[in-house]
Amino acid sequence: MNELLETSLYFGMVLSVGAYLAALWLKKKLGWAILNPLLVASILVIGFLAVFQIDYQTYNEGAKYLSYLLTPATVCLAIPLYKQLEMLKKHCVAVFAAIGSGVAASAFSVFCLVKLLGLSHEDYVTLLPKSITTAIGMGVSEEAGGVVALTVVTIILTGVAGSVMAELIFKAAGIRHPVARGLALGTSAHAVGTSKALELGEIEGAMSSLAIAVAGLLTVILVPIISGLA
Amino acid sequence: MKLIKEAALIFAVTMAGELLYTILPFPVPAGVYGLFLLLFLLLSGLIKVEQIERAGNFLLEIMAMLFIPAMAGILESKDLLARVAVPYMVIILVTTAFVMAVTGKAADFIIRRKEEKEAEK
Numbered sequence: 001m002n003e004l005l006e007t008s009l010y011f012g013m014v015l016s017v018g019a020y021l022a023a024l025w026l027k028k029k030l031g032w033a034i035l036n037p038l039l040v041a042s043i044l045v046i047g048f049l050a051v052f053q054i055d056y057q058t059y060n061e062g063a064k065y066l067s068y069l070l071t072p073a074t075v076c077l078a079i080p081l082y083k084q085l086e087m088l089k090k091h092c093v094a095v096f097a098a099i100g101s102g103v104a105a106s107a108f109s110v111f112c113l114v115k116l117l118g119l120s121h122e123d124y125v126t127l128l129p130k131s132i133t134t135a136i137g138m139g140v141s142e143e144a145g146g147v148v149a150l151t152v153v154t155i156i157l158t159g160v161a162g163s164v165m166a167e168l169i170f171k172a173a174g175i176r177h178p179v180a181r182g183l184a185l186g187t188s189a190h191a192v193g194t195s196k197a198l199e200l201g202e203i204e205g206a207m208s209s210l211a212i213a214v215a216g217l218l219t220v221i222l223v224p225i226i227s228g229l230a
Numbered sequence: 231m232k233l234i235k236e237a238a239l240i241f242a243v244t245m246a247g248e249l250l251y252t253i254l255p256f257p258v259p260a261g262v263y264g265l266f267l268l269l270f271l272l273l274s275g276l277i278k279v280e281q282i283e284r285a286g287n288f289l290l291e292i293m294a295m296l297f298i299p300a301m302a303g304i305l306e307s308k309d310l311l312a313r314v315a316v317p318y319m320v321i322i323l324v325t326t327a328f329v330m331a332v333t334g335k336a337a338d339f340i341i342r343r344k345e346e347k348e349a350e351k
Contacts, residue, residue: 012299020295038294042301049305056305063299070300072244073293074261076286078268082279094340102333109325117317127321131329134297139259149307152300154318162326169327175334177341184334188326191293211333213265220258 002058012062019044036160036192074135080209087206091179098180099211102187103218106131107226114230122146124230128223130154131162133190136216144227155190162189163196178203186211236285239277243268 005011023040049059081088088095107128114124126146129137134155141151166185175181178201185193185200186208194212198205247264254263271277304311 016298016302017295020298038297038301041295041298045298045302046305049302056302059302060299063302066296067299069289069292070296071247071261071264072240073289073296074259075240075244075247075264075268076282076289078265078272079279079283079286079290081265082269082272085273091337091341094337094344097340098333098337101336102329105332106325106329109328110321113317113321113324117320119314119317123314123317127318130322131326134300135261135293136259138300139261143259147307147310149300149303150310150314150318152297153304153311154322156297156301157319157322158326161322162330165323165327166330169330170334173331173335175331175338177338179341180334180337183337184330187333188330195294217262220262 002054005054006058006061009062012059013065014062015045015048015059016041016063016066019048034160034164036156036163038156038192039160042156070135074133077133077209077213080206081213084206084210087203088210091207094179095183095207095210095214098183099187099214100218102131102184102211103215103222106188106219107222111226111230121230125223125227126150127154128227129219130158131188131190132216132219133212136220137190140220140223144223156192159189159192162193166193166196179207182207183211187215190215233285236282239282240268240285240289243271 019041020037022044023035023037026040027035027037045059048054049056110124110127110130114127122145125144126141128144128146129140129151132140132155134152137151137155138148142148162185166189169175170181170184175184181200182197182204185197185204189196190212194205194208197208244261244264246267247262248260250263250267251258251260268277272279
């Protein structure tokens with residue numbers, strides 16, 4: 001199987017896009033919050049490679065071109081940020097205070113749990129960017145000396161966990177304002193949480209995508225300062 | 231032609247971001263430099279949002295799909311994962327719920343206080 005597929009550069013591309021389409025279809029069909037398309041598509045790809053005993057390298061020979069597009073996609077996060085600048089100005093204090101507390105809460109809780117569970121420095125820096133968007137988080141983890149592959153999985157699982165728990169937490173903590181809900185989703189669960197926020201409403205979605213960029217940047221600044229703590 | 235212009239602009243900003251990453255000493259990913267640069271270009275009016283919107287929104291729309299190869303890359307480190315799967319899951323669930331509650335509660339509190347003050351006037 002490996003030898004045959006090695007001859008096609010597009011195998012990895014077809015498998016990735018096909019798996020993503022199948023995952024979107026499944027989400028539409030069943031509508032469960034846990035069926036995050038990225039999570040489902042990744043499980044399909046990993047399952048396919050495992051069942052047919054195909055090397056990751058063979059797959060990535062074609063799939064890596066998808067990864068190449070991540071940098072320009074990150075650059076384009078400037079577009080929603082630019083469009084929501086008015087909303088940002090109106091709730092300026094709340095936006096920055098809330099996202100700042102969220103980023104600090106993330107670092108603090110990761111630090112405490114890493115210490116409590118007796119994990120290593122490498123685990124600590126791998127987990128620190130867990131609540132920010134993957135494109136930024138991968139870079140932060142790499143710079144700090146984390147295991148990038150584990151950071152990516154952690155970030156995605158964080159996004160899915162946040163989306164699934166969101167409504168329960170909003171109810172339990174009494175978080176009612178749409179701006180607050182959007183900021184909470186974006187700061188804790190990045191882009192995956194933002195798709196959940198868009199389901200809740202337009203303001204939630206707008207605030208959540210704003211939080212992705214701001215929380216990402218705050219984390220970029222914070223991590224080099226605190227990465228030496230554990 | 232229009233889409234090619236849009237793509238050219240976005241790729242050019244991306245490239246500038248990568249060059250900044252090489253030149254500057256900060257631990258900031260190239261994409262973030264590009265994000266700031268594009269935001270600056272939009273705010274200064276050097277680029278209009280209409281000049282990049284279609285290609286840009288397409289990239290944002292497919293962004294989740296672009297992470298699949300990185301996610302499948304876990305196959306390369308599955309031994310690592312086996313060691314940390316349980317503590318990582320605990321940390322993910324606890325800290326995500328905590329961060330969400332703290333952020334939401336802080337924003338809710340500030341906005342409510344502001345609205346109450348405005349109502350008093």
